[in-house]
Amino acid sequence: MTHSIEADAGQLIVAGFPGAVDAAPEHVTRALASGEIGGGILFRRNVADVAQVSALNASLHASVSDPDSPPPFVCVDQEGGRVVRLRAPLTPVGPMREAASLGARGLARLSEVIATELGVLGFNVNFAPVLDVDTNPDNPVIGDRAFSADPEVVARLGGAFIGGHLAAGVIPCAKHFPGHGDTSTDSHLALPTLTHRRERLDSVELHPFRKVAAIAPMIMTAHVVFSGVDPVYPATLSAPVIDGVLRKELGYEGVVVSDCLEMKAVADHYDVTEMIELGVRAGVDLFLICHTEDKWRRAFSHLVEVSARDPEFAA
Numbered sequence: 018m019t020h021s022i023e024a025d026a027g028q029l030i031v032a033g034f035p036g037a038v039d040a041a042p043e044h045v046t047r048a049l050a051s052g053e054i055g056g057g058i059l060f061r062r063n064v065a066d067v068a069q070v071s072a073l074n075a076s077l078h079a080s081v082s083d084p085d086s087p088p089p090f091v092c093v094d095q096e097g098g099r100v101v102r103l104r105a106p107l108t109p110v111g112p113m114r115e116a117a118s119l120g121a122r123g124l125a126r127l128s129e130v131i132a133t134e135l136g137v138l139g140f141n142v143n144f145a146p147v148l149d150v151d152t153n154p155d156n157p158v159i160g161d162r163a164f165s166a167d168p169e170v171v172a173r174l175g176g177a178f179i180g181g182h183l184a185a186g187v188i189p190c191a192k193h194f195p196g197h198g199d200t201s202t203d204s205h206l207a208l209p210t211l212t213h214r215r216e217r218l219d220s221v222e223l224h225p226f227r228k229v230a231a232i233a234p235m236i237m238t239a240h241v242v243f244s245g246v247d248p249v250y251p252a253t254l255s256a257p258v259i260d261g262v263l264r265k266e267l268g269y270e271g272v273v274v275s276d277c278l279e280m281k282a283v284a285d286h287y288d289v290t291e292m293i294e295l296g297v298r299a300g301v302d303l304f305l306i307c308h309t310e311d312k313w314r315r316a317f318s319h320l321v322e323v324s325a326r327d328p329e330f331a332a
Contacts, residue, residue: 021052024086026320028055029297031090033277033307037065040076044310049080049089053317056090056142058307061102067138070103074139090303092142095135098161100145107134112161113147113178117170121177128181128189135187142188144237144274146178148225149198158203168221172228179233190274191229192237194263195252196222204240204282208251212244223262230269237274238301240282250299251283254292259300273300277307278316290319297323297330 032054034045041049041057048054057077064070074091081089093102098112108130110116116124128146135143150171151163164174175191182189195218202209213222226236238253246262247255253275263269278284278292287295289312296304297320306313324330 022321022324024052026317026324027052028087029293029302029304029320030054030313030316031056031058031092031303031305032310032313033058033060033305034310035062037063037069037073039069039072041073041080046076046080048313049077050082052086054313055087055303056092058090058092058305059102059140060094060307064102067103067106071138078139088141090142091140092144092305093135093140094144095131095140096145096147096162097131100162103135103138113164113174114151114161117164117174121173124174125177125181125184128178129185130181132182132185132187132189136185140187142190142235143182144190144192145182146175146189146191147193148172148175148191148229149193149196150221150225151198152221153199153201155201156198157201158205159198159200163198168224172225175225176229176232179229183232183234188234190235190237191226191233193239193241193276194226194236194273195239195243195246195258196226197239197241198222200241204276205280206282208240208242208282208286210242210244215245218243218245223267226263226269227267230263230267230271233269233271235272235274235303236263236269237276240276240280250295253278253283253301254287254295254299256299264300272302274303275301275305277305279306279308279312289313289316292316293319294323294330 097110147162200209247257252258293316
């Protein structure tokens with residue numbers, strides 16, 4: 018594939034699709050082959066058994082045959098506990114709150130097992146670990162997905178989890194920056210706001226991300242407004258949060274990934290084209306659009322259009 022605005026734009030998008038099928042839908046494989054998207058993500062709706070998942074992932078990889086093109090991201094959320102897409106015969110993994118009892122060494126070994134199994138099935142990205150600090154017992158979406166209510170424990174165990182995945186050759190993605198643990202709203206359903214002062218964010222929410230910034234190859238953003246940093250935009254679309262805090266203050270040089278742009282926290286307030294443009298300008302490198310073909314196609318077209326008129330847009 019020759020270098021082009023279109024090819025560069027497509028590398029910013031990971032798409033989801035329906036069906037527990039043995040081969041990815043033709044519109045997905047064609048989009049991967051042409052560079053309109055840079056990868057795919059599987060959910061429980063895509064999983065029947067390990068043989069089927071392995072065949073499906075093989076079809077995603079085979080879609081990109083040009084040796085000059087980067088291999089596709091083949092992604093999944095396999096955290097453990099209630100957020101797993103694949104079950105038996107894979108090793109059963111409980112919630113990270115329970116896994117924390119293994120300590121850093123034990124957790125690193127467990128993480129390596131998780132990643133090894135994912136790698137055998139053809140995945141190369143796992144959207145884990147959760148680095149949110151479990152400070153709000155009424156949080157409807159984090160809870161036992163977090164390692165602890167202690168930021169230092171979260172940082173230590175999150176680092177161990179990242180190390181285990183890297184040892185197995187699967188890319189881990191720490192989430193949800195700058196911290197979703199103290200919200201009382203599920204961002205799948207509505208837009209949460211946290212009003213903490215910077216001193217509190219620095220000592221609690223940001224602490225785990227600061228500790229792993231040098232080793233995490235990917236960090237996922239939260240669809241949460243952090244009014245102490247940016248009272249207008251949720252973190253995913255916020256330059257003060259991503260470019261300001263994550264890049265400049267924490268010195269993060271890895272890939273910044275958006276949480277799914279179809280979650281109601283953002284989708285109820287912004288069109289996908291607006292989110293893509295705001296997100297790129299804020300510093301997001303990879304966008305998840307997990308359900309609707311029309312949305313990822315419109316996102317791609319908008320990326321190409323804006324890049325053509327503004328060469329610095331996605332530079």
